[in-house]
Amino acid sequence: xxKKDGKKKKEVDDSSLxxxxxxxxxxxxxxxxxEQAIEKYAKTxxxxxxxxxxxxxxxxxxxxxxxxxSYGFGSQQFINILFFHTGASYFTVGAINGIRVILNxxxxxxxxxxxxxxKVSRKxxxxxxxxxxxxxxxxxxxxxxxxVPLFAFALLIGSIGAVSYGELYQKLFREVMKKERSKLLRNxxxxxxxxxxxxxxxxxxxxxxxxxxxxxxxxxxxxxxxFGYFIAFQIAAISSILxxxxxxxxxxxxxxxxxxxVLNHINSRIMEIKENIPVLxxxxxxxxxxxxxxxxxxxxxxxxxxxxxxxYETFRYSYFKGFTNIAIxxxxxxxxxxxxxxxxxxxxxxxxxxxxxxxxxxxxxxxPLTYYYNPNLVSIAVGTLIGFIGAAILGVAxxxxxxxxxxxxxxxxxxxxxxxxxIIPYLIMIPLGSYLAQIYGLxxxxxVLGLILIFxxxxxxxxxxxxxxxxxxx
Amino acid sequence: MDxxxxxxxxxxxxxxxxxxxxxxxxxxxxxxxxxSWGSTVxxxxxxxxxxxxxxxxxxxxxxxxxxxxxxxxxGNNGFLEFTIENNGNQEIKGLIVWVVGEKETxxxxxxxxxxxxxxxxxxxxxxxxxxYGEIKKxxxxxxxxxxxxxxxxxxxxxxxxxxxxxx
Numbered sequence: 292x293x294k295k296d297g298k299k300k301k302e303v304d305d306s307s308l309x310x311x312x313x314x315x316x317x318x319x320x321x322x323x324x325x326e327q328a329i330e331k332y333a334k335t336x337x338x339x340x341x342x343x344x345x346x347x348x349x350x351x352x353x354x355x356x357x358x359x360x361s362y363g364f365g366s367q368q369f370i371n372i373l374f375f376h377t378g379a380s381y382f383t384v385g386a387i388n389g390i391r392v393i394l395n396x397x398x399x400x401x402x403x404x405x406x407x408x409x410k411v412s413r414k415x416x417x418x419x420x421x422x423x424x425x426x427x428x429x430x431x432x433x434x435x436x437x438x439v440p441l442f443a444f445a446l447l448i449g450s451i452g453a454v455s456y457g458e459l460y461q462k463l464f465r466e467v468m469k470k471e472r473s474k475l476l477r478n479x480x481x482x483x484x485x486x487x488x489x490x491x492x493x494x495x496x497x498x499x500x501x502x503x504x505x506x507x508x509x510x511x512x513x514x515x516x517x518f519g520y521f522i523a524f525q526i527a528a529i530s531s532i533l534x535x536x537x538x539x540x541x542x543x544x545x546x547x548x549x550x551x552x553v554l555n556h557i558n559s560r561i562m563e564i565k566e567n568i569p570v571l572x573x574x575x576x577x578x579x580x581x582x583x584x585x586x587x588x589x590x591x592x593x594x595x596x597x598x599x600x601x602x603y604e605t606f607r608y609s610y611f612k613g614f615t616n617i618a619i620x621x622x623x624x625x626x627x628x629x630x631x632x633x634x635x636x637x638x639x640x641x642x643x644x645x646x647x648x649x650x651x652x653x654x655x656x657x658x659p660l661t662y663y664y665n666p667n668l669v670s671i672a673v674g675t676l677i678g679f680i681g682a683a684i685l686g687v688a689x690x691x692x693x694x695x696x697x698x699x700x701x702x703x704x705x706x707x708x709x710x711x712x713x714i715i716p717y718l719i720m721i722p723l724g725s726y727l728a729q730i731y732g733l734x735x736x737x738x739v740l741g742l743i744l745i746f747x748x749x750x751x752x753x754x755x756x757x758x759x760x761x762x763x764x765x
Numbered sequence: 766m767d768x769x770x771x772x773x774x775x776x777x778x779x780x781x782x783x784x785x786x787x788x789x790x791x792x793x794x795x796x797x798x799x800x801s802w803g804s805t806v807x808x809x810x811x812x813x814x815x816x817x818x819x820x821x822x823x824x825x826x827x828x829x830x831x832x833x834x835x836x837x838x839x840g841n842n843g844f845l846e847f848t849i850e851n852n853g854n855q856e857i858k859g860l861i862v863w864v865v866g867e868k869e870t871x872x873x874x875x876x877x878x879x880x881x882x883x884x885x886x887x888x889x890x891x892x893x894x895x896x897y898g899e900i901k902k903x904x905x906x907x908x909x910x911x912x913x914x915x916x917x918x919x920x921x922x923x924x925x926x927x928x929x930x931x932x
Contacts, residue, residue, distance in 0.1 A: 378881055437883040504820070504854045608816055646784040653792035657799055664800040673799050756781050 350537045352479065357534035358420075359483040363490020365427050365527030368599030368617050369498070370446065373430065373520055375600050376503060379439045381733065385725025387443045388596040393717050394450040396710045404557050413541045416460055420535025423452030427528035431521045434503070452531070460538075484629065488622045494523040495618030502613075519614075564708045567701075576696055576755055577705065583751040584689065585713055587652065590740045590748075591682070592717070593724040594659055601662060601733045602671070610668045620672050624679040631683035636691075638684075644695070647688040649752045654681025656744035659737035666734070817911050818918035822853030825905075825925055826885055836892065836900055837931035843892040846931060849905055849923070851880040859908030859915055862890060867898030876915075878908075902926045 374384050429445035432438075498519035500506075505516030572578040599617050606616045638647055658678025661670055693702055728736040826833035826848035833848035845864060851857050857880040864871040873890055880886045892900070906922040908915050 376882065378883065502854065642784040642788065643781045646781055646788050649785050650788035650792055653789065653796070657792070657796045660796065661799055665802075670799055670802060673802075677795065677799065753785065756785050 347541050350541050353537040354534045355479045357530040359486040360490045361527045361530035363487045364494040364523045366491050371599045372603045373434050374442050377434050377442045382725045382729040385596045386722045389721030391450045392592050400710045414539045417535035417539035419451050421532050424528040424531030427524040431524040488625050492618045495614035497523050498614040567704045568708050579751045583748045586748050589720050594740050597733050620675050624675050627679045631680050635684045635687040644688045644692040645756050651681045651684030652748050656741045660741035663734050663738040820854040821907050821918045821921045823907050823923045824850050824852050832925050834928045835931035841893050843894045845892045846889045848887045850885045855909045857907045858910050861906040863904040865902040869897045871897050900928050
């Protein structure tokens with residue numbers, strides 16, 4: 292009987308229950324018994340499915356929450372400041388940040404192509420989150436030991452985190468979860484911003500409360516020194532590791548994957564991109580978009596490497612003091628993510644996408660120019676808010692424009708080729724920008740970056756608007 | 766349906782050129798406002814240089830319990846060599862060195878300096894034994910930057926009386 296039940300279970304896994312009924316009836320089993328067994332198994336299967344779905348929801352939710360906590364406590368601005376205080380020069384900070392961005396893109400590209408051929412398990416994605424968490428521990432150690440090479444190494448190792456929250460993770464999320472997710476996960480984007488905001492403020496407060504020269508503490512007669520950066524980075528590390536840990540328990544669906552050589556596939560993909568790029572860039576709009584996005588990306592990477600350092604050094608003993616100043620400013624900026632996409636989509640429809648891209652770029656330029664012309668915390672806060680709104684406008688308008696101009700396949704090629712083609716320009720321009728920061732100071736760098744956006748990027752979009760001034764909006 | 770199509774065809778939207786000009790004008794106005802408005806608002810209060818100086822600290826390098834301060838040469842061609850470490854929480858941008866001799870005190874100001882946190886500095890100064898006499902004491906006073914101005918932290922000085930002859 293047990294063997295017969297086992298055989299029936301196997302058949303249920305392979306075909307629908309109705310078909311199964313017909314098959315089993317053909318083998319001279321009693322109708323009522325067959326129907327009873329199928330009904331019983333269907334109910335069990337349904338409840339197992341719901342059970343697994345509910346557990347997956349909780350695990351994804353925990354993963355998302357811990358990830359957001361880690362983004363707050365281990366904010367990029369805090370990392371750059373601590374890197375600078377470890378002894379790194381402006382040049383080193385900028386160059387290492389540039390290399391980190393390039394590594395992020397390369398790792399994401401390779402991971403994405405690998406996932407087309409081999410099953411990338413949730414354990415692997417979870418493991419990358421654990422490595423990301425450990426990079427914070429190494430950074431804290433490096434700060435303590437005043438070791439610039441160790442800090443740089445930890446920062447670059449952290450770029451592997453691109454896998455744990457990047458496209459691969461999003462793919463896993465979409466495969467495992469149904470379209471209609473629970474309320475928890477549907478609104479995680481908004482709750483996540485609040486969690487990140489609270490974490491960044493707490494992180495800044497802890498780092499100011501226990502400064503870098505150490506606060507003496509006596510426990511059981513033993514004297515210790517506690518460092519705020521150590522506490523904040525430990526929290527970031529533990530959160531990342533827990534996020535990876537929760538992800539490793541997610542039950543995923545089995546997907547059949549073509550088994551071919553990974554290297555051959557990546558090579559053929561690069562060849563495919565090489566062949567398609569001339570076709571794509573023959574379209575002047577796409578070419579202009581590509582170049583403008585490349586320059587904007589470089590400006591953002593450079594500027595983001597130094598904003599935190601400048602704010603900390605300039606306003607260390609005023610306003611909210613130290614790291615809390617940076618936390619408050621970037622908290623305001625994070626909150627813009629609540630409403631900016633809605634504003635952008637509405638205005639892109641009314642004004643057109645290209646005009647919105649001009650507008651977004653000009654708003655982005657306000658941020659570095661405010662740091663140069665009016666380095667006062669209030670105006671910097673407003674400038675930062677406007678800059679982030681500008682970045683959101685540019686990003687959404689860019690996405691809408693690429694959807695209008697290109698088919699889905701062309702868009703995939705465009706974004707894949709972007710990841711590869713920016714490597715060499717980034718390797719040249721970011722160290723150059725970092726060198727400018729080293730020689731002429733941060734304020735002058737911010738001026739140059741603001742002027743690049745206004746006089747180099749905006750003209751690209753303006754040219755397109757003048758050339759394609761038609762009744763239909765693009 | 767045809768009527769709806771007719772209405773939408775006749776309805777003219779904002780031309781991209783006009784939309785761009787309007788948006789540029791708005792962005793420029795907003796930028797000008799942000800860059801000029803905050804300059805009249807000052808809620809920072811003065812940065813307390815005392816607070817910043819309190820985080821400044823210097824110490825003389827020590828090897829085998831010997832402070833790393835040496836003198837050498839003779840007459841007008843004497844010299845003084847020292848190694849100091851920044852063990853505080855502020856980058857040191859300048860140094861005032863007092864060399865107290867038997868006859869007179871030499872005051873030397875070393876500017877455009879950068880001693881990062883946790884880093885040492887080794888320096889050699891010329892010393893005129895004929896003018897100032899034998900060295901009795903040496904004192905280092907750090908200078909730091911507060912609000913883009915150089916401030917002297919006189920209370921955070923470090924002194925040394927054991928000065929050995931260089932080999």
